[in-house]
Amino acid sequence: SQTIHQWPATLVQPVGSPLSLECTVEGTSNPNLYWYRQAAGRGLQLLFYSVGIGQISSEVPQNLSASRPQDRQFILSSKKLLLSDSGFYLCAWSRQGNQPQHFGDGTRLSIL
Amino acid sequence: DQQVKQNSPSLSVQEGRISILNCDYTNSMFDYFLWYKKYPAEGPTFLISISSIKDKNEDGRFTVFLNKSAKHLSLHIVPSQPGDSAVYFCAASGRDSGYSTLTFGKGTMLLVSP
Known part of the structure; x- marks a missing residue:
């Protein structure tokens, strides 16, 4: 069966610091991969998606x-975090085509 | 411009009764629709989907209805249970994006009371 791992679960970072969130998928190959953000009281906003290694689309x-960098690894980064980057970040994967997306447990990012 | 709208931020239902969650969409290119359930501090969990060639899909207590002419879909939960209390998101995709992206509504918080 397929599993998706996302870490860390929570993160507190100062304004201006860098960010690296990692997501890996197991049990499937060539998945579509996604990064979403859910800001407080809002829906899910798609940030990036990838249909293959090295292919990134920004929304x-x-x-x-x-x-x-690898087939089943998706990394979200920032060189300098802003206060507005606070939120709940979710990684997801899907098979190609008309298929549901499956989400990780998310990372709660707080910027101070 | 919101292409997927869930106009009810919240819904309260008694245990054992039917919960009906509604969703409207504006993009006529959408032809694949999904419902997700989300608990606080967790990722959304896929519940059920429907493609536009159908008008109904059923899985246990969950049934999704699609009205293409009205660009409306609904999720029925029967009977509702306290464990169903969560935020429910409607999502849609279409061939114009190669089904590679989903557009989500803002969610409806369902509270099922004993």
Whole structure:
């Protein structure tokens, strides 16, 4: 069966510090991978998605970036965090095509 | 512009009764629809989906209805249980994006009381 791992579960970072959140998927190959953010009281906002190694599509302009160095690894990064980057970050995977996405347990990021 | 709308932020239902969660969409290219359930501090869990070639899909206590002409779908939970209390998200995708992305509504918080 497929599993998705996302870490850390919670993170507190000062403004201006860098960020690296990692997500890995097991039990499948060539998945689509996604990063979402859920800000307080809001829905799920798609940040980035990838349909293959090295292929990244960005949905919203921001100071975040994503990379996919391996088939089942997806990394969300920032060089300098802003207060507005606080939120609940979720990684997800899906098979290609008309398929549901499956989510990790999320990372609660608080910027001080 | 919200392409997927869940107009009810919250819904309260008694245990054993039916819960009906509603969702409207505006993008006529959407032809695959999903419902997710989310507990606090956890990722959303996939519940049920429906493609536009159907108007109903059932899985146990969960049934999703799709009305393409009205661009409306609903999730019925029968009977509702206290463990169903969570935020429910409606999502949609279509061939125009190669089904590679989902557009989510803002969610409806369901509270099922004993």
